[in-house]
Amino acid sequence: MMAKFKAEGNLENANRNISAYNAFINLMDTAVEVLQNKKYSVSQYADFIESGITGYESGSVPPAIEQVNVGNVQRSMIHKVKAVFLLGANEGKFPGISLDEGLLSDNDRGILQSCNIELAPDTLTHTFETKFLTYKTLCLPSEKLFISCPSMDMRGGTLRSAYIFTVLKKLFTSLTVEGMVTGVKKPFDEYIGTPESTFQELIRLMASSKDTPVQPGWVAVKRWFEGNKQWSDRIRLLYKAFHIHVPSEPMNEQLAGELFGQPLTGSVSAFEAYTNCPFAYFLQYGIKARERKIAQITPLGIGSVSHTVLEMFFHRIKENNLDYNDISEEYMNRCVLEEMKRAASSFWGKNILDSKRNEYLLNRYGNTLGLTVKTLVRHIIGGEFRPINQEVIFGGKSSLKPVSETSEHNRAIISGKIDRLDVFKEGDTSYIRIIDYKTGSKALSMEDFYYGLQLQLPVYMKAIMENQDFFKRLFHTNEIVPAGILYYNIDDPIVKTNYTATSAEIERLVAKQLMLKGLVLDREPVIKAMDKNFTDQSDIIKVKKN
Known part of the structure; x- marks a missing residue:
């Protein structure tokens, strides 16, 4: 019978017969073990066989056109489906969050893979794979796509929906998101x-x-x-x-004065924060809400440590009365390493270096700061401007007065700290240059300045000019002239080149990525004071001759 079904191509009935045959053989084996050599009547034996056969169940996939497949997004191989129900589409879950680089950076992986060493994908590849997986999942159904996500976890914490909700609403403007409150209620x-x-x-x-x-x-x-x-x-x-009444009226002037102070006093960053988000300003500078400090290396901590290391490096140069032309690379590396350990221990605690991971991360970032110091020294040697002071404070308890802005009824007092102040003297005129260090990518945008989103460098220069009598006495000069407001991005850039490039060519490409960026005075003597070798284009400041 089974051979007949197979010959006819009726595999379903063939499998059923095979399953029934195997079940009957198992029943006979069980009968031998249970009944042993005892004698039973025909009716008793029939009852035993009937009981065994009645309990037999055969499992098979229902021969239906419609079916439901349940699977994981990453592992399921589903094709040609009419509808897809995507569950749990929350931020960080779908698509998954980007992986940390881990012990090996993406650059390290690239070097090892070029030596034919097989490794797990780097973060960039993982990001591309995640985006492809998202696109593939959303394109699976031919008729309907349902996407859902919880808005709260089991403890009542808020869960954010994945960014695909925003993307889909932009693509299909008629779509609406339905919630449990407005949707169909369960029993x-x-x-x-x-x-x-x-x-x-x-x-x-x-x-x-x-x-x-x-x-x-x-x-x-x-x-x-x-x-x-x-x-x-x-x-x-x-x-x-649920019985607390929260007033919706805006904060009145008297309460705002008591909370923020009168006259209003703050740093440039504080006023930029207000322009970006008034509520964030209220949290940070009003009620002074702070996250719990955790002893781990964070981008914010790296920024603070970097500023401290650079400040102390230039302080050493000034304190020891060293000439920038005579500073060796070995001295720079040693200074950075010593100041890095001191600053890290001060900021995160002495135990921060007990972890090998933290030690590796700090050493790796120390290499970036080493390159930063060498680049900044090269900039100084390549021009006539010289650093006068680091972390110049105006306002507060400083001898330099703050920047004051007055409206019809209110007055704002702005204080701040300038990372580095450089000067170039020409006769009775002193040209002032301000340099601000940034651990992220930063460039001066006139549009952001206009809308109050990037006030830092212009306000710093205004503070210098409002205190120019102090600087005239300091520099023994008759005139103070603004020469430039510039950013330096602390980075160890990766440059694209071919395998035949020499070390000198690679260094030149890196130098172009580490130029000072911002605004400079449109006077050729001033530009040449920033770059002695300037002709048509500079390797120190991002300017070129028209």
């Missing part, structure tokens, strides 16, 4: 689970239906929480929270 008993999950559902219900009567079932749930010793305090706090 009451489907909301009841563990005490924690039920409590979170109760919070959502109370938040969405303050003015509507609560279902009788939820009244019973409330009574249960009220009568339970472990939950009674939490339910009372919940009731209290």
Whole structure:
């Protein structure tokens, strides 16, 4: 029979017969073990066989056109489907977050892969693969695509939806996002689970239906929480929270004056923060909310440590009265290493170097700061401007007065700290150059300056000019002239070149990536004071001759 079904191509019936045959053989083996050599009547033996056959079940895939496949986005191989239900599309979950570089940087991986060493994908490849996977998943269905995500976790914390919601709404403007509050409601008993999950559902219900009567079932749930010793305090706090009235009126002038001070005093960064987001300004500079400090290396900490290392390096040069032309590369590397360890221990604590990972990260960033110091010294040697001071403070307790801005009824006092102040003297005139160090990519944008998003360097120069009497006495000069406001991006850039490039050619390409960027005075003597070798183009400042 089985051979006949196979010959006819009826594999389904053939498999059923094979399964039935195997089940019958197993039943006979069981009969031998159970019945042994005892004698039974025909009816008793028939009952035994019937009982065994009745309990037999054969599993097979239902021969239906419609079916549901459940799988993981990363591993499922699904094709030609009518509808896809994408669950859990939250930020960081779909698409997944980018991986950290880990012990090996992307540059390290590139070098090892060029030596035919097989490694896991780098962060760039992982990003591309994630984007492709997202595109592939969204394009799977031929008719319908449903995407959903939870808005809260089991503890009531907020969960953000994935960026694909924003992308799809831009592509298809008629799309709307439906929530549980506005969508179809589930039966009451489907909301009841563990005490924690039920409590979170109760919070959502109370938040969405303050003015509507609560279902009788939820009244019973409330009574249960009220009568339970472990939950009674939490339910009372919940009731209290929903009866707090939060005024929607803006903060009045008197309260703002008490909170922020009168006259208003702050740094340039603070006023830039207000322009970007008034609420963020309120949190940071009003109620002074701070994240809990964790002893781990962060970009913010790296920025602070970098400024300290550069400040102390130039302080050493000035204190020891050294000539920049006589400083060796070995001396620069030693200074950076010593100051890096000192600054890191001061900022993160002495135990920060106990971790091999932290030690590696700091050594790696120390190499970047070593390149930074060598580049800055090259800039100084290549021109006539010389650093006068580091971390120049104006406002507050400094002898330099702050920048003051007055409106009809209010007055703002702006203080700040200038990373580096350079001067070039020509006769009775002193030209001032301000340099600000940035650990990220930064360029001066006149548009951002116009809208108040990038005030730092212009305000710094204004502070110098408002204190020019002080600087005239300091430089023994009759005139102070602004010469430039410039950014230096602290970086160890990767440049594209071919395998035949020499070390000198690579260094020139790196130098072009590390030029000072910003605004300079349009006077050729001033530009040549920044770059002695300037003809048509400069390798120190990003300018060229028209």
